[in-house]
Amino acid sequence: MKHIKTVNKPTMQASLKKGGCGECQASCQSACKTSCTVGNQVCESKK
Amino acid sequence: MKTKIHKFEQNGTYILLDVNSGAVHVIDRMIYDLMDTFDGANDEETVSRWGGIYGADEVREAVGELHELMELGELFAPDIDVPPTFQQTGLVKSLCLMVAQDCNLRCKYCFGDGGSYGGERAVMSEEVGRAAVDYIISHCGPRKHCEIDFFGGEPLLNLSTVKAVTEYVRQREQETGKIFKLTLTTNGMLLNEKNIRWLNDNHISLVLSLDGRREVHDRMRPDAGGHGTYDRVLKNFRALVESRGGQDYYLRGTYTKENMDFTKDVLDIHAQGFDILSVEPVVLKDSPLGFTEEDLPRIYEEYDRLTEAYLERHRAGKGFFFFHFNMDLSNGPCVAKRLAGCGAGHEYYAVAENGDLYPCHQFVGREKYKLGDVFTGVRNRELPQYFRESHVLNKELCSDCWARFFCSGGCHANADLFHGDIRKPYEVGCAIQKKRLECAILVQAVMALERMGDDKNEAVSS
Numbered sequence: 086m087k088h089i090k091t092v093n094k095p096t097m098q099a100s101l102k103k104g105g106c107g108e109c110q111a112s113c114q115s116a117c118k119t120s121c122t123v124g125n126q127v128c129e130s131k132k
Numbered sequence: 133m134k135t136k137i138h139k140f141e142q143n144g145t146y147i148l149l150d151v152n153s154g155a156v157h158v159i160d161r162m163i164y165d166l167m168d169t170f171d172g173a174n175d176e177e178t179v180s181r182w183g184g185i186y187g188a189d190e191v192r193e194a195v196g197e198l199h200e201l202m203e204l205g206e207l208f209a210p211d212i213d214v215p216p217t218f219q220q221t222g223l224v225k226s227l228c229l230m231v232a233q234d235c236n237l238r239c240k241y242c243f244g245d246g247g248s249y250g251g252e253r254a255v256m257s258e259e260v261g262r263a264a265v266d267y268i269i270s271h272c273g274p275r276k277h278c279e280i281d282f283f284g285g286e287p288l289l290n291l292s293t294v295k296a297v298t299e300y301v302r303q304r305e306q307e308t309g310k311i312f313k314l315t316l317t318t319n320g321m322l323l324n325e326k327n328i329r330w331l332n333d334n335h336i337s338l339v340l341s342l343d344g345r346r347e348v349h350d351r352m353r354p355d356a357g358g359h360g361t362y363d364r365v366l367k368n369f370r371a372l373v374e375s376r377g378g379q380d381y382y383l384r385g386t387y388t389k390e391n392m393d394f395t396k397d398v399l400d401i402h403a404q405g406f407d408i409l410s411v412e413p414v415v416l417k418d419s420p421l422g423f424t425e426e427d428l429p430r431i432y433e434e435y436d437r438l439t440e441a442y443l444e445r446h447r448a449g450k451g452f453f454f455f456h457f458n459m460d461l462s463n464g465p466c467v468a469k470r471l472a473g474c475g476a477g478h479e480y481y482a483v484a485e486n487g488d489l490y491p492c493h494q495f496v497g498r499e500k501y502k503l504g505d506v507f508t509g510v511r512n513r514e515l516p517q518y519f520r521e522s523h524v525l526n527k528e529l530c531s532d533c534w535a536r537f538f539c540s541g542g543c544h545a546n547a548d549l550f551h552g553d554i555r556k557p558y559e560v561g562c563a564i565q566k567k568r569l570e571c572a573i574l575v576q577a578v579m580a581l582e583r584m585g586d587d588k589n590e591a592v593s594s
Contacts, residue, residue: 086197088160091206092580093461095154097470097537098209104466105217108277110313111226113474113492113543123470124459124538124569129277131463 096128106130136208138534139167142436142574148207149573151534155206156461158577162186163194170198172208212537214525218468222478222520224271226279227264228493229297231256232289233485237319237361239353241388241414241421247285249484249497255290256485261297263506264483269308271509281315282336283482283493288322298334315339319353320365320372328372335380340369343385344397344411352388370405382455384410388421392430395438402445402452410455413564415546423560432567439571443578459572461580470524473540477503477519481510491519494545501548519544519554527555529562539565 109129138149139159146164148157157163162182170178179191186194201207232255235247247253268278280301282294294316301312316331317339331338342365343349350360373381383406387394398411413431416422423431438454445451464470472479477491484496487505495501504511524530524541539562544554546561 086200088163088194089148089197089201090158090581090584091201092156092158092577092584093154095150095156095206095462095464097154097212097464097467098152098205100466100468101212101215101217103217105215105219105468107223107225107275107469107479109465109469110277111279111475111480112540113476113480123465123473123540124535125456125572126465126469127460127463128465128469 096131100128104128134211134532135534136211137167139164140570142570143440145574145578147570147573147577149534150201150207150209151537152212153206153209154461154464154537155201155209156573156577157201157206158581162190163198166191166194166198170195172198172202212467212525214471214523215467217466218471220520222472222475222516223273223275224268224479224481225275225277226281226475226480227268228281228283228480228482229256229261229264229287230284230482230484230493230496231261231282231287231293231297232285233496234289235285235319236289236321236356237286237353238356238358241352241386241416241419243415243494244285244496251497254485256293256483256487258293258296260483260485260487260506261293262300263487265297265300265304267483267506267509269304269310272310276309277311277313279313279315281317283317286319286321287316288318288327291322291327295330298336313337317341319361320368321355321361323368323372325371328375331372332376338372338381340365340372340381340383341385342366342369342383342401342406343387344391344394345400348391348397349385351390352386366404373406378407382408382410384412384455386414387411388414388416389423389427390421392427392434395434395441398438398454399441407452409452412456413561415543415549415558415561417549423564425560425563428560428563428567431564435567435571439575442575446579447582456568457572457575459576461573461576467537470537470540472520473523474543476544478516491515492545494543495548498548522554527557529557533562533566535562535566535569538569 112123136151140147146159148159166182169181175195178195179188182191233248234253238246272278315337319341343352346362349362353361355361394411401409482490482493482496483506489503490496490501524536527541530536530541542557546558547554547556550558
């Protein structure tokens with residue numbers, strides 16, 4: 086495209102039907118103790 | 133209609149985020165303007181509004197590209213509701229053990245009252261620690277991965293319990309097939325060759341507290357006698373990080389109103405030899421160290437500065453990890469996780485030194501949030517359910533926010549601190565969070581473009 090560059094292949098909509106396995110790390114637990122930045126995590130099943 | 137897109141400009145780069153798909157598009161100035169008008173079904177209105185400025189043919193071409201994105205599901209993706217994968221009841225996956233409600237530092241911004249959390253200074257017994265391990269195993273269901281964080285106060289003040297719990301965890305792993313990740317958060321004062329070896333041999337991940345420049349750290353993190361601690365902890369942290377080959381640690385700091393030039397602190401920590409970092413804002417109410425809305429422009433400016441410094445170092449091959457800028461735009465968490473957030477109160481509990489259970493470490497000592505104890509379990513049935521249902525789609529201020537699937541509604545403890553209600557987010561924290569997310573998205577977008585060998589100045593900036 087001339088005007089737009091998409092930089093990712095998002096999977097959020099697809100994860101509505103699957104996902105939820107809960108094997109991922111708690112988001113505030115092991116990195117920072119005062120922020121719940123879930124968006125900074127990677128899905129454990131896709132690592 | 134809920135917010136479906138978010139657009140922003142930073143340092144000449146224009147970004148369009150599709151909220152419900154998570155797609156990130158780097159766009160030119162024309163698309164940026166068009167998105168003030170275009171809603172997916174008003175092509176002629178958009179051409180009419182912007183054709184005079186950009187030319188009707190150009191605008192039509194751009195609108196055509198936007199329709200291509202819509203067909204791909206990457207623009208105006210459908211609203212997200214609570215998915216069936218988000219179970220009604222949470223399974224406990226994570227415990228924070230307050231192994232020492234006592235501390236050898238007197239940090240100026242401590243939310244735990246110098247480690248005591250408003251009570252008597254005390255340490256956790258081995259019996260309570262082992263009961264906590266049994267509790268998580270019997271409440272994590274089929275989940276294979278569990279986590280325990282040794283916290284305080286200063287957990288190394290009670291290393292005997294840390295060791296006993298670790299030994300018991302390894303035994304129970306063999307018996308149950310569970311896999312535990314163990315983390316310890318320390319101020320570094322008591323680290324020595326012997327306990328560093330033990331921490332390494334037992335695969336304990338570490339969160340190390342350092343606030344940045346010597347003068348900042350010494351002012352904020354004095355010992356009980358009021359003396360600076362920078363030199364002592366820096367020496368210990370270096371020995372520790374070197375001993376584990378630079379792996380399995382996070383060096384984290386807190387910035388306050390006294391160091392809003394915190395980019396200098398981040399870069400100073402990096403210059404001291406650490407490259408896995410996090411520095412984040414203090415959360416304090418009615419304190420001269422805490423932030424108010426008036427501080428936001430200065431904080432935003434500083435995140436712009438940090439973003440540039442971060443990218444410069446990466447381009448020069450001298451990059452570092454900064455927790456809040458690490459974001460995998462393609463392989464992020466599923467929607468269920470984005471709703472569960474930190475899991476406080478339903479997937480994650482804190483265990484006070486006496487075995488009492490609270491929604492998280494920050495709630496310890498807030499008596500109305502006491503849920504039960506590790507011996508008899510959670511007796512308060514309503515509160516964990518309330519925490520589970522307090523996700524972004526059920527919070528008035530969050531449900532329409534563009535950042536709802538990145539921050540998951542923010543910290544419950546902060547909301548409670550400021551508003552006495554975990555469903556009313558702490559606004560200044562939200563504002564900082566959103567700025568930080570924009571920086572993270574920009575960083576990842578710019579780095580992705582550079583990986584593609586693209587020159588954004590030619591192709592997408594104007």
